[in-house]
Amino acid sequence: MPDTRASDDATPLDAHDREEPHDAAVGSRLNWLRAGVLGANDGIVSTAGVVVGVAGATSDKGSIVLAGIAALAAGAMSMAAGEYVSVSTQRDSERALLRLEKQELREDPTGELEELTQLYEAKGLRRPLAEQVARELTAHDALGAHAEAELGIDPDDLTNPWHAAAASMVAFVVGAVLPMLTITYSPERVRIHVTVVSVAAALALTGWVSARLGRSPVARAVARNVAGGLLAMGITYAIGALVGVGLG
Secondary structure: OOOOHHHHHOOOOOHHHHOOOOOHHHHHHHHHHHHHHHHHHHHHHHHHHHHHHHHHHOOOHHHHHHHHHHHHHHHHHHHHHHHHHHHHHHHHHHHHHHHHHHHHHHHOHHHHHHHHHHHHHHOOOOHHHHHHHHHHHHHHHHHHHHHHHHHOOOOOOOOOHHHHHHHHHHHHHHHHHHHHHHHHHOOHHHHHHHHHHHHHHHHHHHHHHHHHHHOOOHHHHHHHHHHHHHHHHHHHHHHHHHHHHHHO
């Protein structure tokens, strides 16, 4: 009788798990999508924390809405500015490394060819094949070959800081809109409850999406995301309630 234990023990992967984004553009898009989800998550948590905290201190809708708008605007601009500075710094570093690589290729092409060969040897290629690959890639695009192998950089696809800033800002605003709408349009006696429930649902969704993108356990990511958001709202509400009592 044929041994079927190997096939019985194997756990088949679903279609999502079998997908491998080999194309660099696909990987880049996934990174952008993941960053967008995280930006939306920040918008949800930070804005919800502000409006719930103010609602704990006062029942005046005008004050709550004003605080929410201020939190949305300040948070979105902060996210955009931070992302712009971060990506600009990264882009400047990458450009400096590429300039240095160009200089080395110009001044010592033989040494750079040997260096590229050794890099491919270190990846597991035999010496003759590594030399052949290094020579052919150098003939095709020397800078691109060295940038990819040595630096992990695509010279033709450096991140645009303006795009990163805009994406981060938009994602934050999209996330912040939910707690703003629920706290503004819910009846006064249930506005906090409705906001907490809607925020928890939104955080569960972003946790699910981020887990699927990162191929990590979904339940753990969702629970962690929701728990963090609820904790943040609970703390800010308690602080707002204490301040409200003190001012009253």
